[in-house]
Amino acid sequence: MMIRFKSWVGRNRGFTGALLLFTVLFIGYHILHPRGFSTSVFIQNANESVVIGFLAMAQTVPVLMGGLDLSVGAVMTLTNTIASHVVTGSPLQMVGGMIVTLSAGTAFGLMNGLIVVFGRIQPIIATLATGAIASGLALLVRPSPGGDISSDLNWALTNAVFDFAETYGFADNGNAAWLQPIANVPVPLVILFVLGVCVWVPFKRTVTGRTVYAVGSAESAAYMSGLPVARAKIAAFTLAGFFASCAGLYLAIQTSSGNADINQAGAYTLNSIAAVVLGGTSLLGGVGGAIGSLVGAGILRVISFYFRILSIDPLLQSLIEGLVLLAAVSIGAIRTFRVKNKLELFR
C-alpha cells in the first residue's frame, strides 16, 4: 500500500505539489481570516473559483495534447451572452436554454478541432483567430451588458446545498436527515466536481482520451501505433469548448446577466494557462490532468483571497500575483539543475 502510494506520488509529482501548496494556502487563509472558517466565507470562495476552475479544465485537454486553446476565454464570453438570452422563463425552458448554451460552446470547440485537424493549422494560432471570432459574435449577441436570469436560479446555484433544496422545495425544504451531511457544501463546488468527475474521468479512460495523452507525448509514435490521432484532437478541442461553455453558463447565472467583455475574456484565457501549469500539467503535453488544473485554479484564487484579509495595498496586488506565479513555476524548474545529461533538457 505504502509502496503504491509512493509510486503514485512519484508519478504525479506536479499534482501532489500543487495539492500541498493549495492545502497550505487554504488552511493559512482560514487561520488568518478574522472570523475563522465559516460556511458563508467558504461559499463565497467557491463561487469565485468556479469560472476559472471550468476554464482551467477546458484548457487542460488541448494542453495535454501538446496544443493550446487561446479561445477558451472568448468562448466563455460568447456562451455567457447566449445564456443571458436563453436561460429564462419556466424551469423547463431554463433547462432547454442551458442545453442550447452548452451545445453552442461545444459546437464552437468542435469547429476549433476541425480547423486544427483538417486545416492543419497550429492550434495556438488557429484558436487565436477563432477567439477573435467568438468575441465578435459575443458582441453581436449582447452589444451592452444585461439579461434577466431568474434570481431563484442564481440563489439556488450560488449557495449551500441546503439553500438549493429549500429554493426548489425538495428533501423537506432541505431539512431531510439524509441531506444533512452535505447541507453546508457549496453548490458551485458540487457542480464543478460532479462535471469534473463525470466528464473528465470517463473521457480519460476511453481510447480517445488515452490518445490525447499519447499525442502529447509523441505524436508520430501515436500515429504509427494506429491510434485515432485526428479523433483525439477533435475531441480535445470539443471538450475544451464544452468546459468553456460551462464556465460561461455559470458566469451568466452567477451575475444574472451577460457581458461581452473582451478584456475579461483575454485575462481569463491567460489565467487558465497559469492554472493548468500550476496544477502540474506540462505545457509540452502528455503529463497532467484536469483535476490537477482544478487545484491550480484553486491556488490562483486563494492567493487573491489573501489580499482581502491581509491589509496589503491593492496597488501591489498584481505585482504579488505575478511574483507568486513566477516563484511557483521556478520551484518546478529546479529539477533542471539536477539533470545530468544536458540533452534531456531539450525536447
Next chain:
Amino acid sequence: MSTFISVTPENRPIAIAAAFTVVIVLIGTGYTLATQGTAPMLTMSYLLQQLQIGSFLGLCAAGMMMVILLGHIDLSLPWTLTAAAMMATTVGGAWAIPAGLSVGLVVGVVNGLGVSYLRIPSMIFTLGVDSVLRGLMIAHTGGFAPQTEATPLMRFLAADKIAGLPAAVFVWGAVSVVITIILTRTGFGKSIYATGAKESAAFLSGIRTHWVIIGAFVASSLCASMAGILLAGYSAKAYQGMGAPFLLPAIAAVVLGGTHILGGRGRFLGTLIGVVLIVFLNSVLSIMQMPEAFRQIIYGVVIVSMLLVYGRENKARH
C-alpha cells in the same frame, strides 16, 4: 515581377500576403468611391499616415519575430512597452530614451534567463513577467494616469517628419535593416534559425543556445520598449494599457508573414508585409465604420482563411 512568377515555397506566404494587402486596399478604395466618390486611400498623405501608425506595430512585430523564430513567444510585450514609456516620461530630459531602452534590456535578460536556464515554457514565464511589470507600474503611478510628459526628442521621433516622411518610419526602417542583417548575415542570426529548428541539434553543433535565447528575448524587449517610447511621444504621454492592443496583432503579423509559429522558418520581409496587411485591414474596417463586433469576426476569419491558403502543415508525419 519575375519574383512573383517563380516563388519559392518560402516566399509563397509573402507573395500571397502582399497580394491580399492590395486586395484590401482595392476593396477600401471601391467602398469610398461608391459612397463618397473619392479615393482617399490612394493619396500619398493617407499612405504616409498609415506608415506612421504601422511603425509602432512594426517595431513590436520585428521583436516578436526574433522570439517566434526560436519557437518561443513573448507575452510580456504589453507591459514592457508600457513600462518603457512610463519610465521614459518619468525620467525625462536627455536620459528619457536610454531609461526606456534599459527597461527593455532588463526585461529581455530576465525573460531570457527564465526560458533558457530555468527551462520554463516562455508562454508562462513571460506571462508572469508581464504581470510583475504591470504590478510595478501600478505601484509606481499609484493607479492613476501618469502626469509626466514625453520629451521633445521623443515627440520629434514619433510625430514629426523628416524630408516629408514621418520620423517614426525611419526608426522602424533602421530597426528593420538591423534585424534583416542580423538574421541573414550574422552568426547570431543563423544560430537563431538553427536553435528554432532543433535546439538539441544546435546545442550539439556547438551553438551556445542559452545565449541565443537570451539574445532573442533582449531583442524582442528592446523593440517593444522602442515602440513604447515612440508611442508615448506620439500621444505626448504614457498611459495604462497602451501596450495591450499590440500583442495579438504583432503575433498575427509575424505568422501571416509566413514565420512558422513553432520556429526555425521565416523571413523578415514577410513580417513587414504582415504588418502592412494588418494596418490596412484595420484602416479599411474603420473607413467602413465597421462595428467592433464585425471587426473582430473579420479579423479572425482573415487570419484563419489566409493560413488555410498557405499555413498548412505537411501531411507527412515526421
